[in-house]
Amino acid sequence: MHIPIIDFSTFLDPSSSDGAKLKTAKELDQACREVGFFYLAGHGIDSTVFKDMLANAKHFFTTASHEEKEEIKVKPSGEGSGDDSRGYRVVERADAGYEALDFLRELETEGPPYTKGLGRNQWPKSPSNFRSVAEDYTARLVDLGIAIMKAFAMALDVPEKVFVSRIDQSFWQLRMAAYPGVPKDSDTSKSGLYQHSDFGILTFLLTDEHRGSLKVLAPNGKDWISADPVSDALICNIGDMLSVWTDGIYKSTQHKVLHNSENTRISIPFFFDPNWDARIEPVLGNSDEKSKTEGVNYKDIFTGAIKYPY
Ligand SMILES: O=C(O)CCC(=O)C(=O)O
Numbered sequence: 333m334h335i336p337i338i339d340f341s342t343f344l345d346p347s348s349s350d351g352a353k354l355k356t357a358k359e360l361d362q363a364c365r366e367v368g369f370f371y372l373a374g375h376g377i378d379s380t381v382f383k384d385m386l387a388n389a390k391h392f393f394t395t396a397s398h399e400e401k402e403e404i405k406v407k408p409s410g411e412g413s414g415d416d417s418r419g420y421r422v423v424e425r426a427d428a429g430y431e432a433l434d435f436l437r438e439l440e441t442e443g444p445p446y447t448k449g450l451g452r453n454q455w456p457k458s459p460s461n462f463r464s465v466a467e468d469y470t471a472r473l474v475d476l477g478i479a480i481m482k483a484f485a486m487a488l489d490v491p492e493k494v495f496v497s498r499i500d501q502s503f504w505q506l507r508m509a510a511y512p513g514v515p516k517d518s519d520t521s522k523s524g525l526y527q528h529s530d531f532g533i534l535t536f537l538l539t540d541e542h543r544g545s546l547k548v549l550a551p552n553g554k555d556w557i558s559a560d561p562v563s564d565a566l567i568c569n570i571g572d573m574l575s576v577w578t579d580g581i582y583k584s585t586q587h588k589v590l591h592n593s594e595n596t597r598i599s600i601p602f603f604f605d606p607n608w609d610a611r612i613e614p615v616l617g618n619s620d621e622k623s624k625t626e627g628v629n630y631k632d633i634f635t636g637a638i639k640y641p642y
């Protein structure tokens with residue numbers, strides 16, 4: 333299996349012809365049907381933004397004190413300003429080990445107390461540009477997510493508004509993760525993330541230079557392929573809800589992290605998800621009954637996926 337590199341610049345360029353845009357959209361479409369993963373180049377985001385994001389995440393995980401981390405840790409919903417999902421957490425399980433910071437779109441809701449997912453973000457105080465860099469990055473990826481959905485609509489011959497009206501207030505989630513370094517002589521890695529598929533629409537992943545940590549399941553269901561970083565490109569993958577939306581034509585491919593280096597690995601997934609109130613139903617009228625589902629409500633999927641404590 334080969335993870336293709338898609339140059340998206342033609343689609344983003346307003347002076348491109350419809351024919352040229354369709355060609356790019358079809359390349360994307362093919363990657364989503366066959367692999368469910370692709371590298372996105374020509375996305376228009378300056379590499380300094382990537383560098384700043386990775387540097388700020390590394391700064392927080394490697395230099396923040398225990399107290400600073402505790403202060404912004406994820407708290408249960410109903411307790412103070414907690415909502416189960418935003419802030420700092422440590423995962424130490426048999427099948428996963430990492431530290432994470434999660435930020436989500438803030439909806440205009442009453443509170444505190446907050447219900448699951450509907451609270452407010454908790455930002456590290458240092459470095460001082462942490463929040464502005466992350467918010468700038470988020471704004472760029474929200475625009476990119478909408479543009480890619482337009483490309484999918486074009487390639488699939490679905491009216492653009494069917495997709496756009498359900499993702500134009502995307503309930504995005506920005507995660508910064510640190511997978512701990514693993515001592516050379518240790519025989520099992522406790523640094524990683526169990527096999528899974530992402531539950532939303534589209535994931536944009538930015539990682540540091542470590543190779544061999546992210547593994548993607550090949551279509552034969554046996555081989556694991558390393559999805560190593562490609563300079564200045566984002567690693568993208570399809571989530572379960574887009575797979576449902578496209579009658580199973582786009583693959584939400586299984587993947588996992590097994591980190592074996594002696595150094596901390598920084599990884600920053602951005603989950604581009606539907607609007608909080610969106611209902612997603614298959615749109616293609618695919619005649620294959622096996623791929624048919626009734627459809628799903630995003631907020632049910634999200635609240636089902638967030639299981640506090642982690
Ligand atoms: O860190 C990575 O490379 C991937 C993380 C991931 O798959 C996830 O958070 O869903």
Ligand SMILES: [Fe+2]
Nearest residue numbers: 528529530587
């Ligand atoms: Fe994932």
